[in-house]
Amino acid sequence: MFSYCTDPEALEGLAWLSCYLTTGKHMGLYISVVTVLVLLAITAPVALAFGFAGATAARSKFLPLRWLGKGYTSIVRGVPDIAFFMFFVIALDQGFEWLRHQVKCPDWPDAIRQGNDFVVCTAAKLPLSASPQWLHETYAFFLAVLTFAIVFGAFAANVLFGAMRAVPRPQLETAEAYGMTRRQTFWRILVPQMWVYALPGLSNLWMVLIKATPLLFLLGVEDIVYWARELGGTKNARFTDYPHGDWRMWYFFALLVFYLSFTKVSEVVLERIMKRLTHGQATSGGEAQRRANA
Amino acid sequence: MKKLILSTAALALVAGFASADVVRMGTEGAYAPWNFVNDAGEIDGFERELGDELCKRANLTCEWVKNDWDSIIPNLVSGNYDTIIAGMSVTAERDEVIDFTQAYTPPDPSAFAALDAGLDVEGGVIAAQAATIQAAFIAEKGWTLIEFATPEETVAAVRNGEADAVLADKSFLDTVVGSDGLVLLERTEMIGGGVGMGVRESDQELRATFDAAIQSMKDDGTLNTLIAKWEVSSQW
Structure with a gap:
C-alpha cells in the first residue's frame, strides 16, 4: 500500500507493522468488519418487522392466523441455531433454484436429484455460475440476512407478544370508552405503550445477535472470526513476505475488544432509549421520572 | 422483506447478462x-x-x-x-x-511432526484435521486421536502440548517443522491414493x-x- 512496502524484510517496528496491517489480506479482514456491521444494520429492523408480524398474528381473532403466528414462534425458537443455519439455508437456496428451474427449463429431461447431486439447468442457477464472485457473495449475504431475520424474528415475536399483554388493561378500556375502534386502540394506545415492556427483551436479543454473527461463515460469508484465525495462523517465509509465529492470540484479543466495545456502546444507546420510552408511562420507572421532575 | 425480494430480483436480472x-x-x-x-x-x-x-x-x-x-x-x-x-x-x-x-x-506417505524426535506415536495423543485420510487412519488403528477443523490448529495443538504429534501430508508439515522445536519423526505411514x-x-x-x-x-x-x-x- 505504501511506497516503502516493497521490501518488508528490511523494515522494522512501526514501518513494518504499517505495511503488514495494510496487505490485501488484511483488507479482507476490514471488509468483513463492515460486512458484519451492515448485516446487523439490515437484520435488526427486518427481524423486528418479522417479530411484529408474528406477535400480531399470534394475538389475532382469526384462528388460522393465530396458529400461524404461534407455530412460527414455537417452531423456530425450538430449532437449534446451528441446525437452522446448516440445513435451512441450503434448503432455501435449493428451493429458489428449484422454482427458477420449473419456470426457465420446463423441458429439462433429467432429474433434479441425481443420487447425492442437486442439478438444475444452467439458466436456473442462482446466481448463475458465470456471474462474478462478488455477486455470489452478495447472494450469500442476503440469504444470511433472511435466515437471521427469521430466527431472531421468532424470538422478537415472543417478546412483543408478551409486551402487548403487559400494557395495563385499563388503558385499553379507557380507549374503548372514548369510542376508539379495535384498530385505533391497537395503533394509538397499545403499540406506543408496549415498547417500554419489550425493550429489555429486545435489547437481550440485540446482544445475542451481535455475538451470533460468526455463524456467517457457515453460510459462506467470510466473517471477522474467519479472518482472525486465518491471519493469526503461523506464516512461513516461503509463502509470505511477512512471516510470523502463531499470532492468533493477538487477533482474538482484538476481536474481544471489538465485541466488548460494540456491546458497551449498544448498552449506552439502549439505556437512553429506555429513558425516553419510560417518559410518561404508568410504570415504576415512569413514576420515578415524574417525581424527579416534580 | 420487500427490499430482499427487490434485491433478489435485481441479482437475477444482472446474473442473466453473464455468459456461460x-x-x-x-x-x-x-x-x-x-x-x-x-x-x-x-x-x-x-x-x-x-x-x-x-x-x-x-x-x-x-x-x-x-x-x-x-x-x-x-x-x-x-x-x-x-x-x-x-x-x-x-x-x-x-x-x-x-x-x-x-x-x-x-500417493505419498504421511508424516508425523512432534516436539520429541524419539516419540512412540502408538502410545501418544495424535492430532489430525477432521474428515481427512489421516484422521480416518488413526481412528482405524485405535490410537488416541484429537481432530481439528483447520490444519493450523492441529500443529498449534502439538506446540502447546495438547497433542504429542500431528499426522498430515509431509509436504504440509515441511512448512512448519524447524520452528518452535518441531521435528519430523522418521516413521511415516503409507495412506491415501x-x-x-x-x-x-x-x-x-x-x-x-x-x-x-x-x-x-x-x-x-x-x-x-x-x-x-x-x-x-x-x-x-
Whole structure:
C-alpha cells in the first residue's frame, strides 16, 4: 500500500507493522468488519418487522392466523441455531433454484436429484455460475440476512407478544370508552405503550445477535472470526513476505475488544432509549421520572 | 422483506447478462503449499497454478471459491461450485459421494511432526484435521486421536502440548517443522491414493475434460515441474 512496502524484510517496528496491517489480506479482514456491521444494520429492523408480524398474528381473532403466528414462534425458537443455519439455508437456496428451474427449463429431461447431486439447468442457477464472485457473495449475504431475520424474528415475536399483554388493561378500556375502534386502540394506545415492556427483551436479543454473527461463515460469508484465525495462523517465509509465529492470540484479543466495545456502546444507546420510552408511562420507572421532575 | 425480494430480483436480472462456461473451483485456502491465501488476499499455491493451467488447456474460464474443509463436499453436490481442488486424496469412501479425476500427484506417505524426535506415536495423543485420510487412519488403528477443523490448529495443538504429534501430508508439515522445536519423526505411514480433483457424479463431461488436461500435463512433463516448484509430493 505504501511506497516503502516493497521490501518488508528490511523494515522494522512501526514501518513494518504499517505495511503488514495494510496487505490485501488484511483488507479482507476490514471488509468483513463492515460486512458484519451492515448485516446487523439490515437484520435488526427486518427481524423486528418479522417479530411484529408474528406477535400480531399470534394475538389475532382469526384462528388460522393465530396458529400461524404461534407455530412460527414455537417452531423456530425450538430449532437449534446451528441446525437452522446448516440445513435451512441450503434448503432455501435449493428451493429458489428449484422454482427458477420449473419456470426457465420446463423441458429439462433429467432429474433434479441425481443420487447425492442437486442439478438444475444452467439458466436456473442462482446466481448463475458465470456471474462474478462478488455477486455470489452478495447472494450469500442476503440469504444470511433472511435466515437471521427469521430466527431472531421468532424470538422478537415472543417478546412483543408478551409486551402487548403487559400494557395495563385499563388503558385499553379507557380507549374503548372514548369510542376508539379495535384498530385505533391497537395503533394509538397499545403499540406506543408496549415498547417500554419489550425493550429489555429486545435489547437481550440485540446482544445475542451481535455475538451470533460468526455463524456467517457457515453460510459462506467470510466473517471477522474467519479472518482472525486465518491471519493469526503461523506464516512461513516461503509463502509470505511477512512471516510470523502463531499470532492468533493477538487477533482474538482484538476481536474481544471489538465485541466488548460494540456491546458497551449498544448498552449506552439502549439505556437512553429506555429513558425516553419510560417518559410518561404508568410504570415504576415512569413514576420515578415524574417525581424527579416534580 | 420487500427490499430482499427487490434485491433478489435485481441479482437475477444482472446474473442473466453473464455468459456461460465458467467453472467454479472450490478450495480450502489453508493448506500451504497446496493452497493458501497470499498476502494480497488471493488464493495461491500449487493447486492455484495447476488449476489455472488446466483451465487454460481445457479452454475454460475458471473462478476460485474458498470454502471450509468441513462442508467442502456438501457444497459441491448442492452445486455451489463445480470442482474441489484442495489437496483431497482419492479414497473409496469419498468416491461413493463424488467422483474424482485421475490423480495429479502420486500417493505419498504421511508424516508425523512432534516436539520429541524419539516419540512412540502408538502410545501418544495424535492430532489430525477432521474428515481427512489421516484422521480416518488413526481412528482405524485405535490410537488416541484429537481432530481439528483447520490444519493450523492441529500443529498449534502439538506446540502447546495438547497433542504429542500431528499426522498430515509431509509436504504440509515441511512448512512448519524447524520452528518452535518441531521435528519430523522418521516413521511415516503409507495412506491415501494420490490427490485428484473432485467433481459431481452427474458431471462426467467436466471430469473427462479435466482428466484429459491432467494427462496432457503429465505427458509433457509440466506437471512434474510444477510439483518440484512447490515441493508438494514425489514425481510421476
